[in-house]
Amino acid sequence: MTKRLTEKQKEQIVKSFKSGIAIDVLSQEYNCTNSTIIRNLKKNLGDLKYRESLNKRKSSIEKSITNKNQTNDFKNKDFDNDDLWKDSSNLNNLNKNITASNFAPIDAFFEIAPLDYEIDSSSRKELSSVSLSEVDFPKVVYMVVDKKIELEIKLLKDFPEWDFLPNVDLNRKTIEIFFDLNLAKRSCNKDQKVLKVPNTDVFRIAAPVLLNKGISRIVCAENLIAI
Numbered sequence: 737m738t739k740r741l742t743e744k745q746k747e748q749i750v751k752s753f754k755s756g757i758a759i760d761v762l763s764q765e766y767n768c769t770n771s772t773i774i775r776n777l778k779k780n781l782g783d784l785k786y787r788e789s790l791n792k793r794k795s796s797i798e799k800s801i802t803n804k805n806q807t808n809d810f811k812n813k814d815f816d817n818d819d820l821w822k823d824s825s826n827l828n829n830l831n832k833n834i835t836a837s838n839f840a841p842i843d844a845f846f847e848i849a850p851l852d853y854e855i856d857s858s859s860r861k862e863l864s865s866v867s868l869s870e871v872d873f874p875k876v877v878y879m880v881v882d883k884k885i886e887l888e889i890k891l892l893k894d895f896p897e898w899d900f901l902p903n904v905d906l907n908r909k910t911i912e913i914f915f916d917l918n919l920a921k922r923s924c925n926k927d928q929k930v931l932k933v934p935n936t937d938v939f940r941i942a943a944p945v946l947l948n949k950g951i952s953r954i955v956c957a958e959n960l961i962a963i
Contacts, residue, residue, distance in 0.1 A: 741766065741776060749773060750780045756793070864901060865953065865962040868943060873936035877913045878920035881931045887911050888928065895955055910953040911946070919957065
């Protein structure tokens with residue numbers, strides 16, 4: 737082996753060492769022992785810089801090994817199909833969000849053109865009631881009356897199930913009929929009684945009389961009947 741290195745070789749060794757060439761490689765290249773290479777490096781760099789260079793190189797090698805092991809673990813991992821689906825779905829959602837955030841204007845402004853036609857302000861047609869002529873009554877219905885057999889007249893607003901109607905309709909006078917006897921009895925208090933109406937044509941016959949009394953609606957469980 738060469739016992740003595742030239743000044744040019746020493747400079748080249750330092751340069752090669754700084755670029756990351758290992759000491760073993762340098763000793764083979766310059767045909768000398770590792771201790772000779774180390775001794776010249778310490779002489780040219782100084783002991784402190786030499787050790788700092790070795791520590792950085794060691795840390796870099798360890799980091800590279802760790803990354804390689806993590807990569808191998810990831811490749812060898814047996815993923816469940818559901819996990820792959822979830823990961824893919826999450827990735828797609830993330831890509832969509834990123835795309836939207838990258839391309840959506842920050843100060844987006846959309847102008848809405850004014851309406852150029854008139855809105856019909858006529859009164860809304862009442863769709864909730866059924867005409868008396870269209871109702872197919874059962875053979876027998878029941879009504880609640882007082883002891884003097886006077887009809888119990890209520891306002892439509894007294895029936896919570898119809899409270900969505902306009903105020904004009906809620907203030908209409910009504911009478912209530914029942915298709916079921918038990919329902920009629922449950923609505924009857926101690927000062928009232930249930931009246932059986934065996935002929936339901938009486939409502940059509942008495943319609944003008946009811947209208948004269950201001951009664952324009954008949955309430956039952958099935959329908960709101962317009963007289």
